[in-house]
Amino acid sequence: MITARRLTKTFRAKGRTVDAVTDLDLSVAPGELVAFLGPNGAGKSTTLRMLTTLLPPTSGDAVVAGCDIRRDPAGVRSRIGYVGQGTSGGHTQRVRDELHAQGAFSGMGRRETRARADELIDSLELGQVANRQVQSLSGGQKRRVDIALGLIHRPSLLFLDEPSTGLDPHSRANLWEHIVDLRRTTGTTIFLTTHYLDEADQLAERVMVMDHGRVIADDTAAALKQRLAGDRVTLEFGSATDAAAAAARLGGDHDGSSISVATPDGDVALPRWIRDLDAAGLEVVAATHRAPTLDDVFLALTGRSLREEGAAAAA
Structure with a gap:
């Protein structure tokens, strides 16, 4: 066509x-x-x-x-x-x-x-x-x-x-x-x-x-x-020190007492990470798992948020 x-x-x-x-x-x-x-x-x-x-x-x-x-x-x-x-x-x-x-x-x-x-x-x-x-x-x-x-x-x-x-x-x-x-x-x-x-x-x-x-x-x-973004797993810890130690083990973005990690199959990785971190003496006090969006794709490709562009256009 x-x-x-x-x-x-x-x-x-x-x-x-x-x-x-x-x-x-x-x-x-x-x-x-x-x-x-x-x-x-x-x-x-x-x-x-x-x-x-x-x-x-x-x-x-x-x-x-x-x-x-x-x-x-x-x-x-x-x-x-x-x-x-x-x-x-x-x-x-x-x-x-x-x-x-x-x-x-x-x-x-x-x-x-x-x-x-x-x-x-x-x-x-x-x-x-x-x-x-x-x-x-x-x-x-x-x-x-x-x-x-x-x-x-x-x-x-x-x-x-x-x-x-x-x-x-x-x-x-x-x-x-x-x-x-x-x-x-x-x-x-x-x-x-x-x-x-x-x-x-x-x-x-x-x-x-x-x-x-x-x-x-x-x-x-x-x-x-799946190819460009991956799932997003966020882990919350009791202190910034624990979060920094967890980030050193898993990678990802470290922000205060939490870390955010992009990974394929986050729902499979999450329980394994919690077990491994607990064994290392790093207690996870809260965890969230989010499937990727097209905005994550755009961020991965360009470093910008298309969702923010859309909100500006609608306004």
Whole structure:
């Protein structure tokens, strides 16, 4: 569904060249849901804009939904849906009218457009607001309208650029419930950027991590967590002296009277460590075991927290 080879975009800013995306290679199979993660400025949105023909690449090639982004941008646009970070619907227009207009823009006939709009209004639970102005809707309702606008022409591929940023937890969950259901019933391929790591972890078959314009990891969430992060075991001691002695034996990070150790299979290692430390006269007074997260993966790769980036973006 998407194949890119050495896709690159550079800009000129204040007399110097800025490398926004460098030698990007990627391949997305039909029906996949791929999450594209990275901090602000990593090149995610630039990549999406190149793949959707909104921004010409400096070099490299890509074929999207069977069409070359350079030679046939109109073909790409006719086959994809794109939901950007801003609200798509005209604020003073009614929801149903916006869907009808979008269908016309896509070259659909009037009868087909009306039928498709009714279908999306029903599946995305927009019936009660279909005749209201977009500006009167809640944030979650507006994002569902955006999804409907992106799907009106039945695209085989849907790009979602941070679709749930700024939504409250209930609206986020509701939006993703609809997206997952639509994907299940239609087989639509989804390529999304998000700052919410739980979305990528729970929903995506693959996770790609981008930093400084380059993809630095590409695998399933489970494989990335196991290979790059590992479990996190925290041990608390009665004194900083005991903690320092334990850290000398086990390694890890020492902070006051506690130590934190990253290890594969932490649930297996934890009881063994407690026994060994007790035999050495170092009593563990409290212990916790935490499975790795995608934020741990990002920290391991870049030394930065993507969760903090996401919180800043939401704010």
